Amino acid sequence: MTPEEMIVACCTDIAGKVRGKGFPASQFDKRLRRGVGWTPTNIQITCFDLLASSPFGSLGDLVLIPDPDARVRVDFEDGGPVEHFALGDIRHTNGDPWEFCTRAMLRTALARLKDVGGLSLYGAFEHEFQFKGQNHPLGDAYTLSGFRAEREFAELLVAALAKTGIEPDTFMKEYGPGQYEVTMGPQHGLAIADQSTILRELTRATAQRLDREVTFTPIRDPASVGNGVHIHMSFFDRNGKHATYDPEGKHGLTRPAGQFVAGVLKYLDSILAITAPSVVSYLRLTPHRWSAAFNNLGFRDREASVRICPVSDMSDIDRAAQFNFEFRAADAAASPHLQLAAIVHAGVQGIEEGLEVPEATEEDLSLLDAAALAVRGYTRLPQSLPEALERFYANSVVKGWFPKGFADLYLQHKKGEIAFLADRDQSAVCAAYEEVY
Numbered sequence: 001m002t003p004e005e006m007i008v009a010c011c012t013d014i015a016g017k018v019r020g021k022g023f024p025a026s027q028f029d030k031r032l033r034r035g036v037g038w039t040p041t042n043i044q045i046t047c048f049d050l051l052a053s054s055p056f057g058s059l060g061d062l063v064l065i066p067d068p069d070a071r072v073r074v075d076f077e078d079g080g081p082v083e084h085f086a087l088g089d090i091r092h093t094n095g096d097p098w099e100f101c102t103r104a105m106l107r108t109a110l111a112r113l114k115d116v117g118g119l120s121l122y123g124a125f126e127h128e129f130q131f132k133g134q135n136h137p138l139g140d141a142y143t144l145s146g147f148r149a150e151r152e153f154a155e156l157l158v159a160a161l162a163k164t165g166i167e168p169d170t171f172m173k174e175y176g177p178g179q180y181e182v183t184m185g186p187q188h189g190l191a192i193a194d195q196s197t198i199l200r201e202l203t204r205a206t207a208q209r210l211d212r213e214v215t216f217t218p219i220r221d222p223a224s225v226g227n228g229v230h231i232h233m234s235f236f237d238r239n240g241k242h243a244t245y246d247p248e249g250k251h252g253l254t255r256p257a258g259q260f261v262a263g264v265l266k267y268l269d270s271i272l273a274i275t276a277p278s279v280v281s282y283l284r285l286t287p288h289r290w291s292a293a294f295n296n297l298g299f300r301d302r303e304a305s306v307r308i309c310p311v312s313d314m315s316d317i318d319r320a321a322q323f324n325f326e327f328r329a330a331d332a333a334a335s336p337h338l339q340l341a342a343i344v345h346a347g348v349q350g351i352e353e354g355l356e357v358p359e360a361t362e363e364d365l366s367l368l369d370a371a372a373l374a375v376r377g378y379t380r381l382p383q384s385l386p387e388a389l390e391r392f393y394a395n396s397v398v399k400g401w402f403p404k405g406f407a408d409l410y411l412q413h414k415k416g417e418i419a420f421l422a423d424r425d426q427s428a429v430c431a432a433y434e435e436v437y
Contacts, residue, residue, distance in 0.1 A: 007073075008085040009036050009066040012102050012197050012335035014413055015047040016277065016437070020064065025084060028066070035063035038090055043100055044413055047278075047333070047436045052416025055405070062098055064088050070194045074160045074202065076209050083160075083205045087194050099403035102337035103190065109344040109401070110189050117256045117351045119235040119243055121344065123324070125196035125336060126183040128174055128227040129203060130220060132213045132434070136177040146173030150180060157182065157206040164202070166195050176225035186232065193336035196229075200332060216332035217437040218281045220430055226284030228291055229331050231343065232309065234324040235260075245323035250357040251299060251308055252323060258357030261297055261306055261325060263350015264343055265358055268295040268305055268329060269381055270395035271342040273388035277414065278333035279421055280433050282384050285329060287366035292329035294378050299360040305329045305381070308360065329381065333437055345401035389414055 010020025066086035140146035167185030298304025
């Protein structure tokens, strides 16, 4: 019997999972119009498959409609089934966007950026992950031998990415045990988050084809390194010109780009529950882990929450085209769409408020006490998920960026996640996140 090829219409949810429903690929054109059935309460399924408190109960119907521009089909040519899925939009049955769809929330944020700042977003996510279940030799951090150990995986993954239209960039052996980093070329708007999601899923699919397993968990072992997500961003103006770099601007930033960064930093402590949304995220977001612990801008500082990235005078790419900044207080326990929506809203708020371009730190802020930090406008970021949720829920400005009722949904969702882990010790909590991410 010849198998019938299937495709999965899917979405990223507030648990950072990619969920969906499959159907015969031959029906794709029909499903573009009618979609597949979806249920509102699905949004409250935590990463541990526990159903958190839901206002929807068993009521309501939605449709998930695949997007042909976010369709992925990769034949690994190994005799196994074709990897075939499409990201899509959750809509009401009358066709209106469902307000809690993560893609819809990102579209709203991007539209606000254009309306307020006259800007469109250009960027890319870079990811760190680790291979599971094997011994990793000492001395292979950043080495050729470390790369060589996973050359087969790297070359298969790069081929898979290229087949989807994602521009492969780099692959490297990272610092931690079995840890690697994969980056891709930049995209515009919604596609930034779409391609991040696709990259994560193809990384998992490639590993599975080789009888391997990877994890994007924020941290496997508190005594070792974490896995971060670094979100690179720059802007184009309404005329399609680069709008991030100004050689006369403070730190090389244009006025709106600097205000955007200022907004991100001002509201960072209140969006951290969205960008770093797991219990173990806060084991990584500590000083001296090359992650982020304060709401600071850094110049070539890999412990800053927002870092101005270096440009090369030797490059064949124009300086304005190279110039970008990265958000570092993020990990892969989050939906890329929801992460980016929160960051963009915070940045636009900075433009609306006319904030001043922040100073860039060049020191170890962990050496300063709370009073000294406060004088300079810095704060220690939340040190636990409950603390981050409290700051999110208490900030009426931040809650106002999202659809009515979202903050309550998100809070209940995360309370359900926390409750699942309540009786576990730290190592068991880390193991649980390693399993699901």
